[in-house]
Amino acid sequence: MLRAYLFLLIFVPLTFAFAFSAIIATLFDPTGRLYHGHARLWSLISLRMAGVRLTVIGQELVPGDQPVIYMSNHQGNFDIHALFRAIPYRFSWIAKEELFSIPIFGHSMRRAGYVPLDRSDGRQALKSMERAATLIRAGQSVVIFPEGTRTPDGNLLPFKKGGFLLAGKAGVPVVPVTINGSREVNPSKRIELYPGTISVRFGAPIPVTDGSGKGREELLERVRTAIAAGLEN
Known part of the structure; x- marks a missing residue:
């Protein structure tokens, strides 16, 4: 428990400092490369x-x-x-709307071109998907957590269909990603923090060949199967 509190004591101000610095970086580099470099450094320091x-x-x-959609x-x-x-190329996030209301941090995400998803409103969610599809077709890869939230026990939750609707609209491959070890480092809904290893496993890209409802269902099952295959019991 003490380890977790000491981590947070440094992590919280570090996060806001990096977010503020990243906002400044976007004033000089509208491409987002400097912003992404900030984020990678922030993550390296946090993991260590x-x-x-x-x-x-x-x-x-x-x-x-080519751009892809990472689903993890x-x-x-x-x-x-x-x-x-782990991801070797620059990407954006599609994240829940609530994160964008956090002072400094949320503004930083907007400046970086991340896409907010309002899941409480179907029309707004669809507009978010349209914006994301336009971004992807312009060459920007994105990351989505198709479960929509953290799993409480390590097993895959049901996948939300929004990410697969986006894949159909954008027409780019989906790269399945499996993460192991994250729950052991920081158990769900608990503050404890333990040293350990997190592994990230990339699967082969899955092409989007059919944007119809049936095609999206088939894509969902293929992606879910690929992610599940990498899970460690």
Whole structure:
């Protein structure tokens, strides 16, 4: 418990400092490269402070010549740090609307071009998807947690359909990603923090060949199967 409190004592002001610095960076670099560099450094420092070792498997499977949609399981609070370090190319996040209301941090996310998703309103969610699809078609990869929230026990939750609607609209491959070890580092809904290893495993890209309802269902099952195959029991 003491380890967790000491971590938070440094992590919270560090996060706001990086967010503020990243906002300044966007004034000089509208491409977002400096912002993404800030985020990767923030994640590296955070993982090291927590005593987390990161292992990456299958990184060579990630295409570097086209945008993709990364879809990952969501085990814990350190998943974001792990993905920032594991994904070899620049990307944006599609995140729940509430995160964008956090002072400084939320403004920083908007400046970076991250896409807020209002899940309480179907029309707004659809507009978010349209904005994200436009962003992707312009060459920007994005990350989605299709479960929509962290799993309480490590098992995959039912997948939300929004990410697969987005994949159909954007027409780009989906890269399945499996995270292991995040729950052991920071158990769900608990403040404890334990040193450990988080692994990120990339699967082969899955092409989107049919944007219809049936095609989206088939894509969902293929992505879910690929993510589940990498889970460690």
